[in-house]
Amino acid sequence: MRRLHGVHLPHAKSTAAEPFQPLPVPEKVLIPMQMHIGTPASPIVKLRQSVTVGECIGTAEAQFSADIHASVSGTVTAITEYRPVKGEPCKAVEITTDGEQTPCPAITVPHYSSRAEFLTAVRHSGAVGMGGAGLPAHIKLNPKQKIEHLLVNAAECEPYITADDRIMQEKFALIIAGICRILEVLEIPSCIIGVEENKPEAIRTLRKAIGTRSQITVRTLPSVYPQGAEKVLIYHLTGRIVAPGQLPADAGVLVMNVTSVCFLEEYFTTGMPLVSRGITVDGSCIQEPCSLTVPIGTPIRNVLDFAGCDMERMARLISGGPMMGVCLPSAEYPVTKTTNAILALPEPESRPTTACIRCGRCIRTCPLRLMPTELEKAYQRRDAARLRRLRVDLCMLCGCCSYVCPANRPLAESNGLAKAFLRKEATR
């Protein structure tokens, strides 16, 4: 099997040996009603209502949605309009904390005796894909197709981020128990955990925790970005190809992020829904790069203050990794269910943009074998037919092409625009 292409990035994983430490509970949290793909939840709390940790504060009638829970105990002080960096505006609940972190008295360990009950329990946990995608877990765990492999995505191929790595080093037992639970309930015969080779400690710990369970294997992946992209991961772990327009389940696999698996197991042992998560705080403007456990909704400013951030030098605040993360316009945005890292970076080095010199690096790096430079030219001409023929719709915006381009052309950005252009053309 020929591996798909990609790029060797500087790892910069300086927090791989930094254990998670809890962030002090912030004074206020702002919890958006949409931290997942699908319909936003509707707030079910009133102004000045007091809430406890784990209490449901947002729920949706729609199946394709996820419940939202209070991450702190305190009082609801505002229900506001929230405008996320990406996506549609939604409501958000602001809670002023009382510092007690009283757990919700209604929380009980969930019990289930059937697959349907299991999925209902998952639905009430507020679980979503925590690697960044944010697909509600009860949707993902309910495939119609027969699944042969559960693939646990622990590639964590972006530089800096070590949130998954830390989870694997600290909560290996929960991860393995969670995998066993999912395999049993969904009747999946085997599980492969894919980890990039730059996490030897995590690989060792997981292998030890697996012991003699033959249905679970840990597979080492090369440290080539983007190993964690779903199609790439599936192909490298199983050799299966997810055709355009198909879901991983169509290829008989189910892919879950390792942190999501760990959270589900925690939920099934304690009953506490998704109210906090581990994040990496790094970047050259951060004085003390660290791994933190943060209540969902914590303003990023609190995280930066805790880790020590050179606000004068910081020019870019990124939620996620340096390849696919989004730039935040201010530090007032909250940590959400899908935030795996906060990076504070200085101004980028200035690089001249030149004409395309046709070096072909973008073509040779594209994991999906697209032709970014040709796509850029086609988009500049607004040539919808050629964009379709060259399959710009498959682009997953991993950014490899822009990264390697010596002419500094914004190829991935152009692909994003071209995809939007084609969608607009299709509806016209």
Add this chain to the structure above:
Amino acid sequence: MKLLRIENTPHIRDVLTTQRIMLLVIASLMPAAVSSVVHFGWRAALLIGFCMVFSTACEGLCRILMKREQTIRDGSAALTGLLLALNLPVTLPLWEAGVGCFIAIVAVKQLFGGLGQNFANPAITARIMLMLSVTEDMTHWIRPGESYDAISSATPLSGGEASLADLFWGTNIGGCLGETSAAMLLLGAVFLLALGIISPAAPFSYIGTMALCTLISVLANGGDMIEIPYQLLSGGLLLGAFFMATDYVTTPITTTGRIVFGIGCGVLTFLIRTFGSYPEGVSFAILLMNILTPYIDRFTVSHPFGVKPQKGGAAK
């Protein structure tokens, strides 16, 4: 509060830039350039320096006249000047070399839109133009150590005597500045291949095809096997294969396309050397294949992952 910068992904970039690529290629040609000065004396240095400076000046002036942003800093004009100089005989009058630079930079490159837009290799086209217009000066070869006004001696390909060692080290043979020392060209080529600046696809398929064609010819006509290394080391083959057939702009963009390009160059070079009236065919072969490049590109479009091949090409 200070405003934060909003930019599109990715937020980090590789260290390689267009300018660095050009400078690395120039650096890789330095062994060959220095060896030409050792073999042919000070005038080689003068010719190389003149072509690099004059090409850059042509590019700069052109950009000013065309009211486009200045591009001389990317180093591509200097590289073209260097490549052209290495394709000239040491005795060529400077004004003729200047005409060559003008053809390369203005006519072939800038009039088509500048970097990345030219369909033919500027240095090769300029060399061919000079070959056709000032043939006598362009074929006035002297051997290393001879005075610049010595009577022209034959190059190995035009019937001169040379041992393989002479060809490899560039001693005692006549030819263009950069054609004479295979060793120094190979040194530069290894440097570029190791850094991943050039891909091995085109040069290897080019040289391989050349070797294969010569082998067939030797077997068919009965000859000495020594003909094969002789063909590979002589003339501009190595210079052409590693430094011209790898030019990003004028060769196919995919690896498959580059292999097709190399094979085409090999066959054409062999045919011209064997049956043509010119002793050397590398320039013509590469130029002809440059012209075919858009067609090769068209038929070697890469195939997206997971998409089943469709007949007739056009997807819905």
